[in-house]
Amino acid sequence: MAELQFFTGTMDSGKSTLALQTNHNHHVRGRIGRIFTTHDRAGAATLSSRLGLTHDAIEVGGGFDFWRYVVDQLTGGARIDYLVCDEAQFYEPSQIDQLARVVDELQIDVFAFGILTDFRTVLFPGSARLVELADRTNVLQVEALCWCGRRATHNARTENGEMVTEGEVIVVGDVEDPSAQQPPEVGYEVLCRQHHRRRMTAARARAVSLVSEPLPFDQPFGE
Ligand SMILES: Nc1ncnc2c1ncn2[C@@H]1O[C@H](COP(=O)(O)OP(=O)(O)O)[C@@H](O)[C@H]1O
Numbered sequence: 069m070a071e072l073q074f075f076t077g078t079m080d081s082g083k084s085t086l087a088l089q090t091n092h093n094h095h096v097r098g099r100i101g102r103i104f105t106t107h108d109r110a111g112a113a114t115l116s117s118r119l120g121l122t123h124d125a126i127e128v129g130g131g132f133d134f135w136r137y138v139v140d141q142l143t144g145g146a147r148i149d150y151l152v153c154d155e156a157q158f159y160e161p162s163q164i165d166q167l168a169r170v171v172d173e174l175q176i177d178v179f180a181f182g183i184l185t186d187f188r189t190v191l192f193p194g195s196a197r198l199v200e201l202a203d204r205t206n207v208l209q210v211e212a213l214c215w216c217g218r219r220a221t222h223n224a225r226t227e228n229g230e231m232v233t234e235g236e237v238i239v240v241g242d243v244e245d246p247s248a249q250q251p252p253e254v255g256y257e258v259l260c261r262q263h264h265r266r267r268m269t270a271a272r273a274r275a276v277s278l279v280s281e282p283l284p285f286d287q288p289f290g291e
């Protein structure tokens with residue numbers, strides 16, 4: 069029986085890597101698949117992992133119809149055994165319905181990968197539909213960590229180093245590099261729920277701990 073599987077985790081938890089590994093494992097066993105993505109950091113029609121692997125992909129636009137695409141391919145004589153769908157949080161709910169139909173009526177496996185919630189902690193409509201329809205929802209095993217060491221469960225957005233909770237839902241970007249000298253104009257940081265609620269990013273935690281450091285009163289000035 070074909071299945072619709074949803075693999076989810078925070079940003080930087082290894083979803084795109086797993087998408088490429090999944091494609092590889094099925095491909096080397098002779099199965100034929102199609103890879104889809106949208107709004108990848110590496111640019112249009114590319115599935116990229118932070119581990120350096122990339123693969124050509126079909127860019128999923130707003131009007132893209134998975135059902136139509138697959139039926140057209142099959143009637144044109146192509147064989148398709150599975151679909152790998154990255155950045156699935158950005159897909160429209162109707163596109164997730166099309167994927168479920170592809171699984172049920174054409175017996176084609178669908179492996180979808182995406183984050184669950186946006187920078188405001190609100191479910192992406194595409195991910196919500198995946199949770200509603202998937203045969204299995206799998207949380208990535210490699211845990212991304214908050215700066216405090218707890219498991220990161222939420223994605224924070226920063227603008228010039230400050231965490232924000234208002235703005236456009238879709239802003240393509242990467243997790244901040246802690247060794248960078250300047251914060252990016254728009255960046256992301258994964259946090260545990262508590263630190264997301266308190267807007268306590270790593271940079272802010274560092275600043276707060278420096279401010280609350282006791283002054284060295286036992287050192288006479290000038291020494
Ligand atoms: N320099 C590195 N060495 C080893 N692993 C890394 C390195 N940089 C990133 N990673 C790993 O790559 C994974 C992120 O991969 P990616 O597939 O791009 O994530 P996602 O698609 O979930 O955002 C994480 O599991 C992270 O631990």
Ligand SMILES: Cc1cn([C@H]2C[C@H](O)[C@@H](COP(=O)(O)O)O2)c(=O)[nH]c1=O
Pocket residue numbers: 078079080083084107108109182183185186187188223224225237238239240241242256
């Ligand atoms: C939280 C959040 C993220 N995004 C963007 C940022 C990245 O381009 C992708 C997530 O990609 P990853 O492979 O999982 O790192 O989504 C966004 O547009 N809006 C958000 O709220």
